[in-house]
Amino acid sequence: MAIENLHHHHSTPHDASAVSASGSSHDTGRLVAEIQQWMISQLAEELQINRDKMKVDQPILSCGIDSMQVVIFVAKLEDWLGIRFSNNPLEEHSTIEALSHYVADMAGKRL
């Protein structure tokens, strides 16, 4: 999945700019963890389920999320990180784990 037209619409997470600037694998790991926590809270809230039931290696679409909730979730992610996807990123990165690595990688390249 390619990310096109990267914009700074909103403030990016504090850690994202910091770790990306430093570029260390430890900091990338922290960013990935932070993105995963953010995704889990967003999905748990959207689906009104206990966040403990969310697994990072489970396909997000298998949690009972529908297409409207997908776009709202992805749009929030875009706004949070200040990026834009060219298409639905869940098609190629279906789990929280895969998506967070992909997004962290892209965010790192952007910065």
Next chain:
Amino acid sequence: MVQDNAVTSQSSAPGGLSSISVSERIAKFLILLFELLLVAAVVSLLNIEGHRHFFPVLCFIIFGFAIHAWLPMRHRIAFFALLSITCVLFVLGVSNGLWVLCVGGALIGICYLPIGFGLRLGLLAATGTALVFARVQFPLPFWPVLGSMFMFRLIIYVYDTRHETTKPTLASSISYFFLLPNVCFPLFPVVDYRTFRDTWYDEDEWEIYQRGVSWIVRGLVHLLLYRYIKLNLVPNAYELVDVPHIALFMSTNYALYLQVSGQFHLVTGLLHLFGFNLPRTHHWFFLASSFSDIWRRINIYWKDFMAKIFFFPIFFALRRHGSSVGPAIVLGVLGVFVCTWLLHSWQTFWLLGKFPVTANDAFLWLGVGTCVAVNAAFDSRRSVQRRRSEWWVALSVSMRTVVMFALVSLFWACWTKPGFLVSIWGVMDRPGAGHGLFVVLAWMLAAVAIGMILKLFLDWQASRERKPSDEDFLSSAKLHMAGLGVVIVFMSPWSSSLFDSDIAQKIADFRADPTAAEDAEKRLQSYYEDLNMAAIQAGPLLISFSPEAETRRAQAYGFYKVSRTTDLYQGVELIPNVKTELDGSPFSVNQFGMRDRTTLTLDKPPATIRIALVGSSIVMGYGVSDEAVFSRVFETRLNSEHSDRTHRFEVLNFGVGKQWAPHRLIRIQRKVVKFKPDVLYYFVHQDEFQELASHPAQLIAQELELPSQHLKDIANKSDITRGMAPGAILSRLQRYETELLGAVYETIVDECRGRKIVPVWIYLPVPSAELDIAKAKLIPIAVNAGFLVCDLTDWAKERQGLFPTAEHHPNAEGHQLIADALMRMVQTTPEVLPSAKP
């Protein structure tokens, strides 16, 4: 990761293989086999999807399952591909089957070409365009099957494989496109390629198989409910004269969608038997509580297809161009509904050979799209709702569900019956509308109360978490076996002695599936039922299993191609200028809507004696070519053997199938007399008493004028009053069926005598082993009405050689014999052939 279980031809076993012992495997296999045999028994007994040849296909699938379940995992997908290909040949026969396999194989081949994606896409588009032209030019029987396999799945396949560096295995591609049950279900769920690939044996195989049986059983339940509703609950069009009947029509018409959900459950259930653990296609769609919710619950595969191919690309493109979430969602949803509207026409084109683009459809699809878009935009803005009491939530959900059901039913009724809203306003003006409205509102309130209780109960049940265990396989199997066993016992012909004769007759009628019978299209077709008319022309092998079913299907489909519904008076009419092929014989309708020559003129040529033939599908010449119809043969022989060269004979064929005596009277009044015939031959068979009461009852219920004073006199003495319920009108008129037939005949004779046309009544029975009791009743009525009566009972001594199996339409030889009998009639009864007028 689900990808680990993807369909491959690798030797590694996917996660679906269970680690149970061989004896346990054998036990589970035998239980499944027994369940499937019970399913087959129910399908055969209740003639489920008989016109689609489902029973032989199901037997074929069960046989395939019995082998597939014991194959090493690495061979299973290849075996499934082989089974799918064989099933195409089994159902369609070699000739049509090979067309499907060759054209389909070429399309799959293009996807494998080692060229760039753009070139491949261009080549597919060019081939698709050529196929569209071929579909228009050559209306061959294999198109609906080929179209249903490729019209959407090719789009998904290309989309899903566009970035993949390694091509899918040929076996998985063949399996995906020629999916086993598709050949007898042209209206097929839009199976997603990735889902198809990634869910293959992604769980324990026996759980998948058992889930498949559950879905098959659920599909059967939906189809039987559909049959019951169609037969017993959907009101006729003429009954829509008060608010309760309007409400009943709206809700039952929407409920007819159970046919589609039933078929889709069957299809996905059958695919589970081969390891495809596909997700559900429908999820309690009658219980949707908002427009977004109905879109999520009904035809889920379609929703996912539209989201993947249209909604997400539109949404993210708009976002890249600076749009905020709300407008991007609204425009994305509207885009989806515009595409849905056009793709339904695309689907209709491949299944039925026509591309309907109507303002009514556009208005309704876009109307629904707007509602869903507004609903979705509203949902996207809502914040997390504060917690409310369980009772409040249950009441709110139940109310929204009832209102949503009413709204979707309204939309559905407008799809089925253009102008439905106008007819509602007409009903609201009638006396008693307020009381009817009150009754309907009371029912809705009761539904809200029941829904609320149900919601509270389900919430309570959900709070008692129950983990699935291994016992579920057995408990599910026991439930299916018990349910199927009960159906077999109570529905079988042997158990008819358990019930009184009325109930036994009703069970027998239900078993025979009258919804798929020859006259099914006379009933109001709902939106998807029309799409479901796509016929499968079976190959010789399949026809040999059930020749009668094939004959009924071919006739129903054949007449559907050449006729259309018209007003309540006439029922159906032939479509002018149609040229097609029915059962291999050319069938042409002229510009006047008659099975006759296009050279015919409205004005009678000089020195011509015109003979008008009025009657059934036998007179119309169903099953024989244009030149073999007895009207043509009779005309040729009259002109060669009876003409004195100062005049000639013209025999005009006004025969139409699916019409009865009251409709024929209308045809005479509206059409026949305009051609100024000299003599009218009115043909009658044993079924002359059909629809005698229901036709005038429908006209009276709709406050339409009866077509003659004779009929009005009978209506007057039947104590029918204004505003009476349609059912009551019908039951009163049924007491006067003999008088009604007499009134129809007297009106025909009056119409003829007023125009100096000689009215001739000709009894032409279909040879049958049963005693003909109709003739003795009919002849006195015709004589009393003033007809010149001719009895051609002896036109054929027996059916042998004159009628195809189980048919009541004679073949060309039979038509020759009818013409012979008519020639004998004009010789022995010269007054039926008047001399030429100056």
